[in-house]
Amino acid sequence: MIIANLDIAKFVLWKPERIQPALIKVPLDIKTDRGIFLLSSMVTLTPGTLSLDVSEDRRYLYVHVTNTEEPLNVIASIKQDFEKRLMEVGC
Numbered sequence: 001m002i003i004a005n006l007d008i009a010k011f012v013l014w015k016p017e018r019i020q021p022a023l024i025k026v027p028l029d030i031k032t033d034r035g036i037f038l039l040s041s042m043v044t045l046t047p048g049t050l051s052l053d054v055s056e057d058r059r060y061l062y063v064h065v066t067n068t069e070e071p072l073n074v075i076a077s078i079k080q081d082f083e084k085r086l087m088e089v090g091c
Contacts, residue, residue, distance in 0.1 A: 004047040011067055023052070024071045026061040030083050035091030036061070042082045049074075 011019050030039055040051035040061060048066035055062070061078075068074050 008048045008066060019067050020069055022065045022068050022071050022074070024063045024065055024068075024074055026063055026075050026078050028054075028059055028061055028083070029079070030087055030091060031058065032091055035086050038086055038091055039078075039082055042086075043078060 028036065028039075030036060036054055036058065040054065043049050043051045043061070043063055050064045052062040052064055054060070063074070063078070065071070065074055
């Protein structure tokens with residue numbers, strides 16, 4: 001967590017011209033209110049990311065990423081690192 005925060009600070013303070021922000025539409029497999037809430041909270045707690053909204057049909061989570069060259073990697077990371085684990089514990 002400390003390293004990730006320092007990495008974001010480095011980009012913002014010393015290399016702002018290299019920042020590549022993105023709005024990403026993450027497809028959701030998790031369906032419970034609790035699971036979606038926990039997933040969006042975990043994403044927001046990750047440095048450089050912010051959960052913005054959930055689609056009305058609850059099929060997508062919209063995420064702002066401060067810096068990414070590959071949005072598909074961000075989606076894969078959210079699904080593998082967070083969503084999959086939440087589903088394993090019954091959310």
